[in-house]
Amino acid sequence: MGKIVTLGEIMLRLSTHPGERIGQNKQFQAHFGGGEANVAISLANFGHDVSFASKVPNSSIGMSVKKHLQRYGVETNHLLFGGERLGTYYMESGIGERGTSVIYDRKGSSFAEMTSLEWSIEKLFRNADIFHISGIVPALAKNWPSLTLTLIQEAKKAGCKVSFDMNYRSKLWTQKEAGDVFNQLLPYVDICSAGEKDALYLLDIAPAPTTKKNQLNYYYQEMHHRYPNITVFYSTKRKIHSASANQLTGTLWMNHTYYESQRHEINPIVDRVGGGDAFAGGVLHGLLSNRTPQEIVNFATAASALKHTIHGDCNQFTQEEVQAFLTTGSGKIIR
Numbered sequence: 001m002g003k004i005v006t007l008g009e010i011m012l013r014l015s016t017h018p019g020e021r022i023g024q025n026k027q028f029q030a031h032f033g034g035g036e037a038n039v040a041i042s043l044a045n046f047g048h049d050v051s052f053a054s055k056v057p058n059s060s061i062g063m064s065v066k067k068h069l070q071r072y073g074v075e076t077n078h079l080l081f082g083g084e085r086l087g088t089y090y091m092e093s094g095i096g097e098r099g100t101s102v103i104y105d106r107k108g109s110s111f112a113e114m115t116s117l118e119w120s121i122e123k124l125f126r127n128a129d130i131f132h133i134s135g136i137v138p139a140l141a142k143n144w145p146s147l148t149l150t151l152i153q154e155a156k157k158a159g160c161k162v163s164f165d166m167n168y169r170s171k172l173w174t175q176k177e178a179g180d181v182f183n184q185l186l187p188y189v190d191i192c193s194a195g196e197k198d199a200l201y202l203l204d205i206a207p208a209p210t211t212k213k214n215q216l217n218y219y220y221q222e223m224h225h226r227y228p229n230i231t232v233f234y235s236t237k238r239k240i241h242s243a244s245a246n247q248l249t250g251t252l253w254m255n256h257t258y259y260e261s262q263r264h265e266i267n268p269i270v271d272r273v274g275g276g277d278a279f280a281g282g283v284l285h286g287l288l289s290n291r292t293p294q295e296i297v298n299f300a301t302a303a304s305a306l307k308h309t310i311h312g313d314c315n316q317f318t319q320e321e322v323q324a325f326l327t328t329g330s331g332k333i334i335r
Contacts, residue, residue, distance in 0.1 A: 001046075001047050001048045001049065001288065001289075002048055002049070002129040002130060002288035003048070003049040003050075003127055003128050003129050003130075004040070004043050004048055004049070004050045004051075004128065004129065004130045004131075004132060004284065004288075005050075005051050005052075005053060005078070005124060005125060005128045005130070005131050005132070005155075005160070006036040006037070006039050006040040006043075006050065006051075006052050006053070006131075006132040006133070007036055007052070007053040007054065007078075007131070007132075007133050007137070007151065008034055008035055008036030008037065008054060008111075008133060008134060008136060008137050009034050009036075009054060009087055009106070009109060009111040009112065009136070009137070009140060010032055010033065010034040010036075010037040010052075010054050010056065010065055010069075010086075010087075010111075011032070011033060011034050011086065011087040011088055011089055011106060011109075012030060012031075012032060012061070012086055012087070012088045012089075013030070013031045013032070013033050013088075013089055013090075013091055013273070013313060014028040014029070014030055014088065014089070014090050014091070015028060015029045015031070015090070015091035015092075015093055016028065016029075016091070016092050016093050017029065017093065018093045018094075018095040019095055020093075021092060022090055022092050022103070028090075029311065031311070031312040031313055032064070032065055032068045032313070033273065033274060033312065033313025033314060034054075034136075034313070035134045035136055035165060035167055035276075035277050036052065036054075036132060036133060036134060036137075037052050037054070037069065037074075037313075037314070038274045038277035038278070038281070038313050038314045038315065039132055039165075039277050039280050039281045039284070040052040040069070040074045040132075041069070041072040041074055041281075041314040041315060041316075042277065042278055042280075042281025042282065042285070042303065042314070042315040043281050043284060043285060044072050044073035044074045045072060045073070045315060045316070045317060045318050045319070046281070046282075046285040046318065046319040047318075047319060048285065048288065049075070050073075050074050050075065051074065051075035051076070051077060051078050052069055052074050052075070052076065052078070052079065053078035053079065053080075053119055053124060054078075054079055054080070054111055055079075055080040055081070055082060055083060055110045055111045055114055055118070056079065056080070056081060056083075056086055056110055056111070057081070057082070057083055057084060057085055057086055057110050058081040058082055058083075061086050062081055062086065062110075065079070065086065066079055072314065072316075077123075078119055078123075078124055080110075080118055080119070082110060083109065083110025083111070083113055083114075084108060084109075084110065084113070085108060085109055085110065086109060086110065087104075087105070087106030087109035087111065087112065088104075088105040088106065089102055089103060089104045089105060089106065090102070090103040090105065091103075091273065093271075094243030094244075095242075095243055095244055096242050096243060096244055097242055097243070098243060099243050100243060100272065100273075102171070104171055104172075106140070109140075111140070112140040112141045112144070113141070114143075114144075114147070115143055116147075117147055117150060117151065121154045121158075122158075124154075125154065125155050125158035125159075125160055126158070128155075128158065128160045129160065129161065129288065130160060130161050130162075130163050130191070130284060130287075130288070131151075131152070131155035131160040131161070131162050131163065132163040132164075132165070132280075132284065133148065133151065133152065133162075133163070133164060133165075134164065134165040134166070134167040135164070135165065135166045135167045135168055135169075135178060135181075135182060136167050136169055136172065138181050138185070139169060139172035139173045139177075139178065140172070145181045145184070148181075148185065149184055149185060149188075152164075152185055152188045152189070153188060156188050161190040161191060162188055162189045162190050162191070163189075163190070163191040163192075163193075163280075163284060164185060164186070164189040164191070164192050164193070165192075165193035165276075165277075165280055166178075166182060166192070166193060166194045166198045166202065167193070167276070168198065168202060175201050175202055178202055179201075179202040179203060179204065182202055182203065183203065186226075186227045186229075186230065187227060187229060188229070189227070189229065189230050190229065190230060190231060190232070191230070191231070191232045191234075191283075191284070191287065192223070192227075192230045192232070192233050192234075193233075193234055193235060193276070193280055193283075194223060194233055194235060195216070195219070195235035195236075195237075195251075196215065196216055196219050196235075198235075199219040199222065199223055200219075203223065203226070205219060205222045205223065205226075206222070214258060216235075216237070216251055216258070217253065217258040220233045220253035220258065221253075221256075224253070224256075231254070231255075232252070232253065232254050232283075232287065233252070233253040233254075234250070234251060234252045234253070234279070234280075234283050234297070234300070235250075235251055236248055236249065236250050236251065236275075236276065236279055236301070236304065237249045237250075237251060241267070243269070243272075244267065244268045244269050245265075245266065245267035245268065245269065246266050246267075246269060246272070246308075247263060247264070247265055247266070248263070248264045248266055248275075248301060248304060248305055248308075249261055249262075249263045249264070249301065250279060250297045250298075250300050250301030250304065251297065252283065252293055252296060252297040252300075254293045254296075255293065257293065259293045259294050259296075259297045260297065261297045261298050261300075261301035261302075262298065262301070264301060264302070264304075264305040266305055266308045266309075269308045269309075270308060270309050270310055270311060271307075271308065271310060271311050271312065272308055273313050274307055274312070274313040274314055274315065275304045275305075275307050275308050276304070277307075277313070277314075277315070278300075278303045278304045278306070278307035278314075278315040279300045279301065279303065279304035280300075281300075281303065281315060282296070282299050282300025282301070282302070282303035282304065282322070283296055283297075283300045285299070285300075285319070286299055286300060298326060299322060299323070299326065302322050302325050302326045303315060303317065303322045305325075306321070306322060306325055
């Protein structure tokens with residue numbers, strides 16, 4: 001098994017019950033979550049040595065974050081304490097034809113307000129195989145694009161492979177701002193989560209010719225042509241029937257070949273948030289375990305499908321449980 005370092009902001013999520021609006025809600029469900037923390041938890045569940053780096057307030061809330069991570073086996077040696085507050089977001093859960101909506105309350109958080117890298121870089125990346133970070137981090141504050149670039153460059157110097165999830169959030173910055181920053185980061189990336197919309201609207205890749213049967217494969221090839229250092233691309237294809245019912249297929253581009261998983265019909269969805277992070281964790285697990293590309297995309301998509309069936313941001317399934325789900329199929333009793 002491998003050693004992975006993930007780094008990013010972890011937040012408190014306050015969500016309504018399905019069928020209730022924020023204005024009329026009397027009781028929120030509380031969960032901790034954040035893209036990189038969710039990936040860390042997935043990988044720890046799959047048996048890897050994982051540490052999560054971030055900064056949280058030195059309070060009972062910050063200690064609760066630490067306990068949340070440790071509960072799932074994530075190392076917290078690089079979790080810093082200080083600053084004023086933990087970022088929060090409110091989620092109005094969608095149902096049927098009404099989609100889920102999010103309101104951020106994260107300005108001035110302990111992590112976003114960092115002005116320098118407060119970790120020991122040598123200790124942070126010591127013996128690490130992969131460093132995972134997302135495009136949310138450089139979107140948090142004006143100083144974070146340069147800090148993110150420094151982190152990625154230092155990880156490469158330490159011998160880590162860099163895993164980057166574009167994870168564009170329109171409520172944090174514009175497409176142009178994101179594209180400008182991503183084009184600075186991607187020359188140092190080895191493994192990248194990016195799909196068709198990322199290629200078109202963030203990287204300004206020319207639209208696929210209408211004659212192309214597999215347009216996603218075209219975008220993977222074009223992104224690799226621009227950034228030949230990136231050897232693995234992955235993303236999910238989602239067909240939305242409603243907020244409660246989605247069709248999910250995983251895709252992977254590796255060894256100059258396109259792979260696709262079986263299709264999963266997820267109905268009803270309990271909680272969609274974190275499904276992409278569970279997929280990312282599954283991909284990294286497969287790469288670290290030297291699985292075949294088809295095995296990697298099948299496992300990652302199954303992990304994501306399972307994540308949709310539980311409340312909270314993070315995957316709570318082990319490698320054995322995901323594999324059993326793949327073997328037995330949807331909805332069958334495991335005796």
